[in-house]
Amino acid sequence: xxxxxxGNVELLPLVSIFCIVIGCIxxxxxxxxxxxxxxxEFLTGGxxxxxxxxxxxDVAILTxxxxxxxxxxxxxxxxxxxxxxxxxxxxxxxxxxxxx
Amino acid sequence: xxxxxxxxxxxxxxxGLRVFLTKNRVQRLLYLCCLNFAISALIALYIKSPxxxxxxxxxxxxxTLSSNAIAHTIGKVQRLEGRGEW
Amino acid sequence: MDIVISTxxxxxxxxxxxxxxxxxxxxxxxxxxxLLNIEIPALGVMLIFLAYNHTLALMTYIAINxxxxxxxxxxxxRKEELEA
Numbered sequence: 001x002x003x004x005x006x007g008n009v010e011l012l013p014l015v016s017i018f019c020i021v022i023g024c025i026x027x028x029x030x031x032x033x034x035x036x037x038x039x040x041e042f043l044t045g046g047x048x049x050x051x052x053x054x055x056x057x058d059v060a061i062l063t064x065x066x067x068x069x070x071x072x073x074x075x076x077x078x079x080x081x082x083x084x085x086x087x088x089x090x091x092x093x094x095x096x097x098x099x100x
Numbered sequence: 101x102x103x104x105x106x107x108x109x110x111x112x113x114x115x116g117l118r119v120f121l122t123k124n125r126v127q128r129l130l131y132l133c134c135l136n137f138a139i140s141a142l143i144a145l146y147i148k149s150p151x152x153x154x155x156x157x158x159x160x161x162x163x164t165l166s167s168n169a170i171a172h173t174i175g176k177v178q179r180l181e182g183r184g185e186w
Numbered sequence: 187m188d189i190v191i192s193t194x195x196x197x198x199x200x201x202x203x204x205x206x207x208x209x210x211x212x213x214x215x216x217x218x219x220x221l222l223n224i225e226i227p228a229l230g231v232m233l234i235f236l237a238y239n240h241t242l243a244l245m246t247y248i249a250i251n252x253x254x255x256x257x258x259x260x261x262x263x264r265k266e267e268l269e270a
Contacts, residue, residue, distance in 0.1 A: 047232060
């Protein structure tokens, strides 16, 4: 498969490779959950652009339908996880007051 | 190369760098939404076929849904942590 | 530079860096952070499938990868509820 022929450089694979490299560094180095999920969204955008530049249009449609489902599941899970962690910390800090 | 394509590419590079360098989370989400629109436009300009429009529309709808979900969760987390009442 | 070779080497780089990030990244004691770091080697495997023209394997892997997240999230939350 020759995609970038006829001399000029194509712009969509270049932007997609840039998004994937920046997103890989960003997901690892950030520590808050929402920052990591935002960077994961960034990375998946790069993946869809690279799939489209290979002319696999059906795979691109399936990826862009399935990917928000995964993001919504991750967001609901992270919200419940933060709530459980805060609730447990508040409960354990209230325990010595009850013990007096 | 088209002028419109070059302009969208430059905007996409600048916005991608600003997503990586900004510290504020809400501002970062705003730049991410702009970058999703730019990638959708690049997909629609890259495929010279009516199927490319379908792919661009599907990606546009999916990315907008996902960004709305992230924005709603940011609001809930900020209300949970107690700073900022919005 | 050809796009196929570029995609193949990008997939290898993502696989190696993602695995190193899972093993010795920042705040790796939290299981949720480790689950979010796991997504990067999965995406590297997707890029390698894309470079070798395995379309059916790519579609199946993308569809399964969004289902396995549900199982892991459920397990992490259940574990955190049991430890409290």
